[in-house]
Amino acid sequence: MRIVSVFRFLSIATITTISLCNRNLGVPCKQNERQALLLMFKQDLKDPSNRLLSWVGEGDCCNWTGVVCDNLTGRVREPHLGNYYSDEYLNYSLYQENSLGGKVNTSLPNLKHLSYLDLSNNDFGGIQIPSFLGLPQWLYTCSNLESLSIGNLTAIVNLDLSANQLGGKIPNSLGNLCPIPVSLGNLLFLEEASISENHFDRTLPKTTGQLKMVTVSYVKSIAVRL
Numbered sequence: 001m002r003i004v005s006v007f008r009f010l011s012i013a014t015i016t017t018i019s020l021c022n023r024n025l026g027v028p029c030k031q032n033e034r035q036a037l038l039l040m041f042k043q044d045l046k047d048p049s050n051r052l053l054s055w056v057g058e059g060d061c062c063n064w065t066g067v068v069c070d071n072l073t074g075r076v077r078e079p080h081l082g083n084y085y086s087d088e089y090l091n092y093s094l095y096q097e098n099s100l101g102g103k104v105n106t107s108l109p110n111l112k113h114l115s116y117l118d119l120s121n122n123d124f125g126g127i128q129i130p131s132f133l134g135l136p137q138w139l140y141t142c143s144n145l146e147s148l149s150i151g152n153l154t155a156i157v158n159l160d161l162s163a164n165q166l167g168g169k170i171p172n173s174l175g176n177l178c179p180i181p182v183s184l185g186n187l188l189f190l191e192e193a194s195i196s197e198n199h200f201d202r203t204l205p206k207t208t209g210q211l212k213m214v215t216v217s218y219v220k221s222i223a224v225r226l
Helices: 002-021 031-042 092-097 137-141 182-186 206-210
Strands: 067-069 076-079 158-160 192-194 215-217
Antiparallel strands (some): 067 076
């Protein structure tokens, strides 16, 4: 009897553990964060394919499409709203139909526990970069900006230049068609550099060989040489 009882207890404990791992532990999202999500996206974004159809009412926003919350606190951590129909050359109409547009509302800073935001491969062409992203104010007024150096960003850990249809050689500074800068080798903490779906020159500077941890992604690009 004791053995059977122990077995039943272990079975119940196992089922309970599995159940808890697959739900939000009964902790709903916070009301202020739900409102921030609604204001940030539903109010100003264009959603032609109704990808955000579940983003309505007073329900638990942790159950909304693309929203990932902390299992213990219910805080919104990761909105995944990238357009997965990213190859517009294969089916442009499908890509366009599933692209979010419009603008990102200034309610984004209210999501104070946000650790990841994916808005990749959508259509936000022509909008101003929101000031709360931390870029200096003077940058927004530079309508004729031709160069912007990134070689001194020595603490950068991820550089994603994918799917921008860039051509020529990687510039010494953004917008300047010069060879790939040797200063790229100064980014000692860089772990990943994605240059996929572009048309870059085949040669990367020799200094990139000093980046021991870096992984260069060039899927669907002209092959590059380190």
